[in-house]
Amino acid sequence: MGTVDTEPYSSSEVMDGRHKVAVPPPRPFFQSLKNTLKETLFPDDPLRQFKNQPGSRKLRLGLQYLFPIFDWGSRYSFDFFKADLIAGITIASLAIPQGISYAKLANLPPILGLYSSFVPPLVYAMMGSSRDLAVGTVAVASLLTGAMLSRDVNPNENMKLYVHLAYTATFFAGLLEASLGFLRLGFVVDFLSHATIVGFMAGAATVVCLQQLRGILGLDHFTHATDVVDVLRSVFSQTHKWRWESGVLGCCFLFFLLLTKHFSKKKPKFFWISAMAPLTSVVLGSLLVYLTHAENHGVQVIGPLKKGLNPPSASDLAFGSSYLMTAIKTGIITGVIALAEGIAVGRSFAMFKNYHIDGNKEMIAFGMMNIVGSCTSCYLTTGPFSRSAVNFNAGCKTAVSNIVMAVAVMITLMFLTPLFHYTPLVVLSSIIIAAMLGLIDYEAAMHLWAVDKFDFLVCISAYVGVVFGSVEIGLVVAVALSLLRILLFVARPRTVVLGNIPNSTVYRSVEQYPAAATVPGILILEISSPIYFANAGYLRERITRWIDEEEDRMRAEDKEIRTLQYVVLDMGAVGGIDTSGISMLEETKKAADRRGLKLVLANPGSEVMKKLNKSKFVESQLGHGWMFLTVAEAVNACNFMLHSIKPVEKDGKKLDDDGEEEEAAGKWRV
Incomplete structure (x- = not known):
């Protein structure tokens, strides 16, 4: 055969x-390279709307792309304004006490927290693409700023230099955020996985809560370290200096804040009760101190706040300082964290209302508001979850709610700052603790354990790194483990x-x-x-x-x-x-x-x-x-x-x- x-x-x-x-x-080859870069950097093809358009039309579309307010502003109605007015006033009641509290967390003068709730929201209202994001200072970024800058400059000894470094760090954070947006490099933030953020936020919240023991117990001297060992050592080495008056007052206000939060969670239509609780606590605490002269009996107060709007601070940027590298490092780390949080929050609420936000445009908006903020006596701002959730629940329709909030803060700066003279620091500590407890998402951690053990390991590594090391160590360890997983998957x-x-x-x-x-x-x-x-x-x-x-x-x-x-x-x-x-x-x-x-x-x-x-x-x-x-x-x-x-x-x-x-x-x- x-x-x-x-x-x-x-x-x-x-x-x-x-x-x-x-x-x-x-x-x-160059055509293939061009297409690859286009798909990587411009997956949404933002230039397609400019094709075959006359020059005047291209100019208008360009303005609408950089300033979305010119797009939706033409369709704005009085019904929208009524909803945004209510939402803006509601978040202002939360922004004022939070701004003061978070500024203290960053070791900055309390007035800077109010300044940071005035100018940045106005910039974001013009450039941001989210309808629900409420701009302001956040606890984690404030903690990072305070922890990283305090290592080289003691705010108690040289507050002027410390503040200038905070402005400079904010400038570089904004420069990084805007650059990522203009260069279409938003995918860099995606390396912060969900597991990393859950663990990091929980660890930072734990450290923040422990550090508030200083205010609750009325301690004058406290460690600038963020790890749990140093914090607890600082607390229990000064037991003879604990103020029982401050402790009782702090526990009472903390119970009140947690009770209102629990009630609003059970009855969502009464969300405004939880939103108004921080400002109510500030008012009640100030009246109590004023009437009882508790400041003479161990209860620390904010003291005088300067009236007036944000003074210019462009000349205060410490580009020639010997601590410039510290400011740059602080700006880069806090900028990335703030960017990841802000975009994640914005996308979450956009999903609920079934609309799309452009991540790169959000980065440009965050970057520009921080660059402008650094020149107007503000420190780092982004879109915090708590404030944005209140804005969402209050029925906001557009970013005009941020403008309303900024106007309310402006009125406070011009006329009402003397009223905060007697605000007890223990109330601010209670407000911070109540807000931070919501960031310890143990249910998300248990979900990670049930679904993906490696993600749970990343989450726990970030938490342990932050709590027992520092915020930078926790972040680096978590990101390194996430990258290791990618490399193992590829290899x-x-x-x-x-x-x-x-x-x-x-x-x-x-x-x-x-x-x-x-x-x-x-x-x-x-x-x-x-x-x-x-x-x-x-x-x-x-x-x-x-x-x-x-x-x-x-x-x-x-x-x-x-x-x-x-x-x-x-x-x-x-x-x-x-x-x-x-x-x-x-x-x-x-x-x-x-x-x-x-x-x-x-x-x-x-x-x-x-x-x-x-x-x-x-x-x-x-x-x-x-x-x-x-x-x-x-x-x-x-x-x-x-x-x-x-x-x-x-x-x-x-x-x-x-x-x-x-x-x-x-x-x-x-």
């Missing part, structure tokens, strides 16, 4: 139900054996689908990631091990075909390949040839086909007939060869018609 060649019909043709695997048309991609789902042409993982049956004589493997230099060696070794395991299994089973003949690689999930990956396929092909196996590729993507075609791998190594559109077609072709012809080779010898060994010729007999 004669012999036939092993290569079946060519995959470049359509015949017997088969389809050819197409190679994308060649594209110039150790998952490969699975596929089997046929009965009565179908579908092939799925035999581990996931026990009913999926492997095909005798054929090993089908799915590669679930791009093939790059980082994982090429691992994939080569893993494929070899799969082949060894499959051959051992087949030898142990009593089947008609006891040896492996074909290895089919499902390339459907391989989004890209580099030269190392192509070399890996070449080495795998050679290793298969040495073992008498045939390597078959199925469902390669366009990018993979482009690289394989340029490298001549298909022509010189694989052969056009062994590349298929689907796994089913590949298996059908292999089965055809297995059942239509039988080998005439055994242990390197050719078998004659009587089964005797002859010299191998590498041929098959029909």
